[in-house]
Amino acid sequence: MFASFTQIKNSITHLRIGDWLVIAISSVLVVYLFQHLWSHEHAAKVQIRVGDKVHATYDLNLARHVQVTGALGEAVIHIAHGKARFAKSPCHNQYCVHQGWLNHSGQAAICLPNQISLELIGEKKPYDTLNY
Amino acid sequence: MQIQTTSDDHRIAKLAAFAIALHMVEALLPSPLPGVKPGIANIVTLYVLLRYNFATAAWVSILRVFASSLLLGQFLSPTFALSLSGAILSLGVLGLAVHLPKRYFGAVSLSILAAFAHIGGQLLVVRLWLIPHASVAYLIPVFALAALVFGLINGLITAQLINKHQRHDQ
Structure with a gap:
């Protein structure tokens, strides 16, 4: 058959x-x-980490400028309209700033030199950790 | 007392038995994800639909669902409900799609449409009864991909069987 x-x-x-x-x-x-x-859920919050500690978690709908002091100096993070980005960073290569606005849950901007990272989280986190 | 049976009944019984056998073979195969299965028994349904008529195909399909679930000990279980809802919805779509112009639409079209209807019926039961929250949405693309791939393969096999049969007739 x-x-x-x-x-x-x-x-x-x-x-x-x-x-x-x-x-x-x-x-x-x-x-x-x-x-x-698949993972195109709009994010609800941004979690800012300095080193290995959670520095703060902010709601993405409230516009604000956040100043965070990392290993090199002070970085400025802008939050507005459900998005977040590194606006200023004292790091050398500025990769984090060039990454621009993040708005989907699970997205992250990591500034290694300054040891500050942004991670967008939705209503529920899509995964607990990422290993490279 | 003896029930009078017609040759149609015999044909339905034979074809249904064949579909049940395929269903059993498939039940032995491991599945990467619950619900993702090739559905090779649907080849029989399609073949019957194209070779005979819709009523025969519907009988074969529904008999297969009931008998297979009895044999596998799944009668009236969620698995049975999924199987039945999938079969009913894909029969519904096949009943409509069989009227598409034969010149342009062959067994492959019917197979893919039926496969999508099948997962549609199953997801409906999952959403309404088994897992009533939105997390199922995450699985829909995987099911849809499986429907496309297996629908295509089953359709190609059916087309080949029909071709072979027509050559026999000539």
Whole structure:
């Protein structure tokens, strides 16, 4: 009863235009579902860490400028409209500042030289820890 | 007392038995995630739908769900409910999709549409009854991908079987 692999290949060549249409639409649907249902939850809070300690957790909906002193000096973090970013940092390469605004839960900006990190958390944290 | 049976009944019984056997084989296979299964028994449903008619396909599919759950000891369990809701929804979609123009839509289209209806029916039961909170949403993309891949493969196998059969007839 089971068709062999070459027979399956043969039946691929017999696919009709509607079949290709169904395959294409379903593929788009699957990609759409992955994009929308996997970790694109908007964040509710930002957690600021200095070294290995949680410095503070702020609500993202309340606009404020936060000054945090890290290993090198003072960094400024802006929070507004459900987003957060490093606005100023005393670090050399400024990667953290260039990362710009973060707004999805699970996103993080880590300033290694200054030992300050931002992590966005949603209503519930998608994971407990990340190891590199 | 003897029940009068027609040749249609015999055919349904034979085909359903075949679908049940495939269902049993599949039950032995390990699954990476609960609910993600190739659904090879659906090849029989599709084949019957294209070769005979919708009523026969519906009988074969529903008989398969009931008999398989009895054999596996899952009758009236959540697994059975999932299986039945999936079967009913995919039959519903097949009942509509079979009217699509045959020139453009073959077994592969029907198979993929039925596979999506199948997971749709199952997710509905999961959401409404088994796990009534939103965390199921996380699994939907995985189920949808499985429906696309297995629907495609089952459809290709069915198309091949139908082709073979038509060549026999000629």
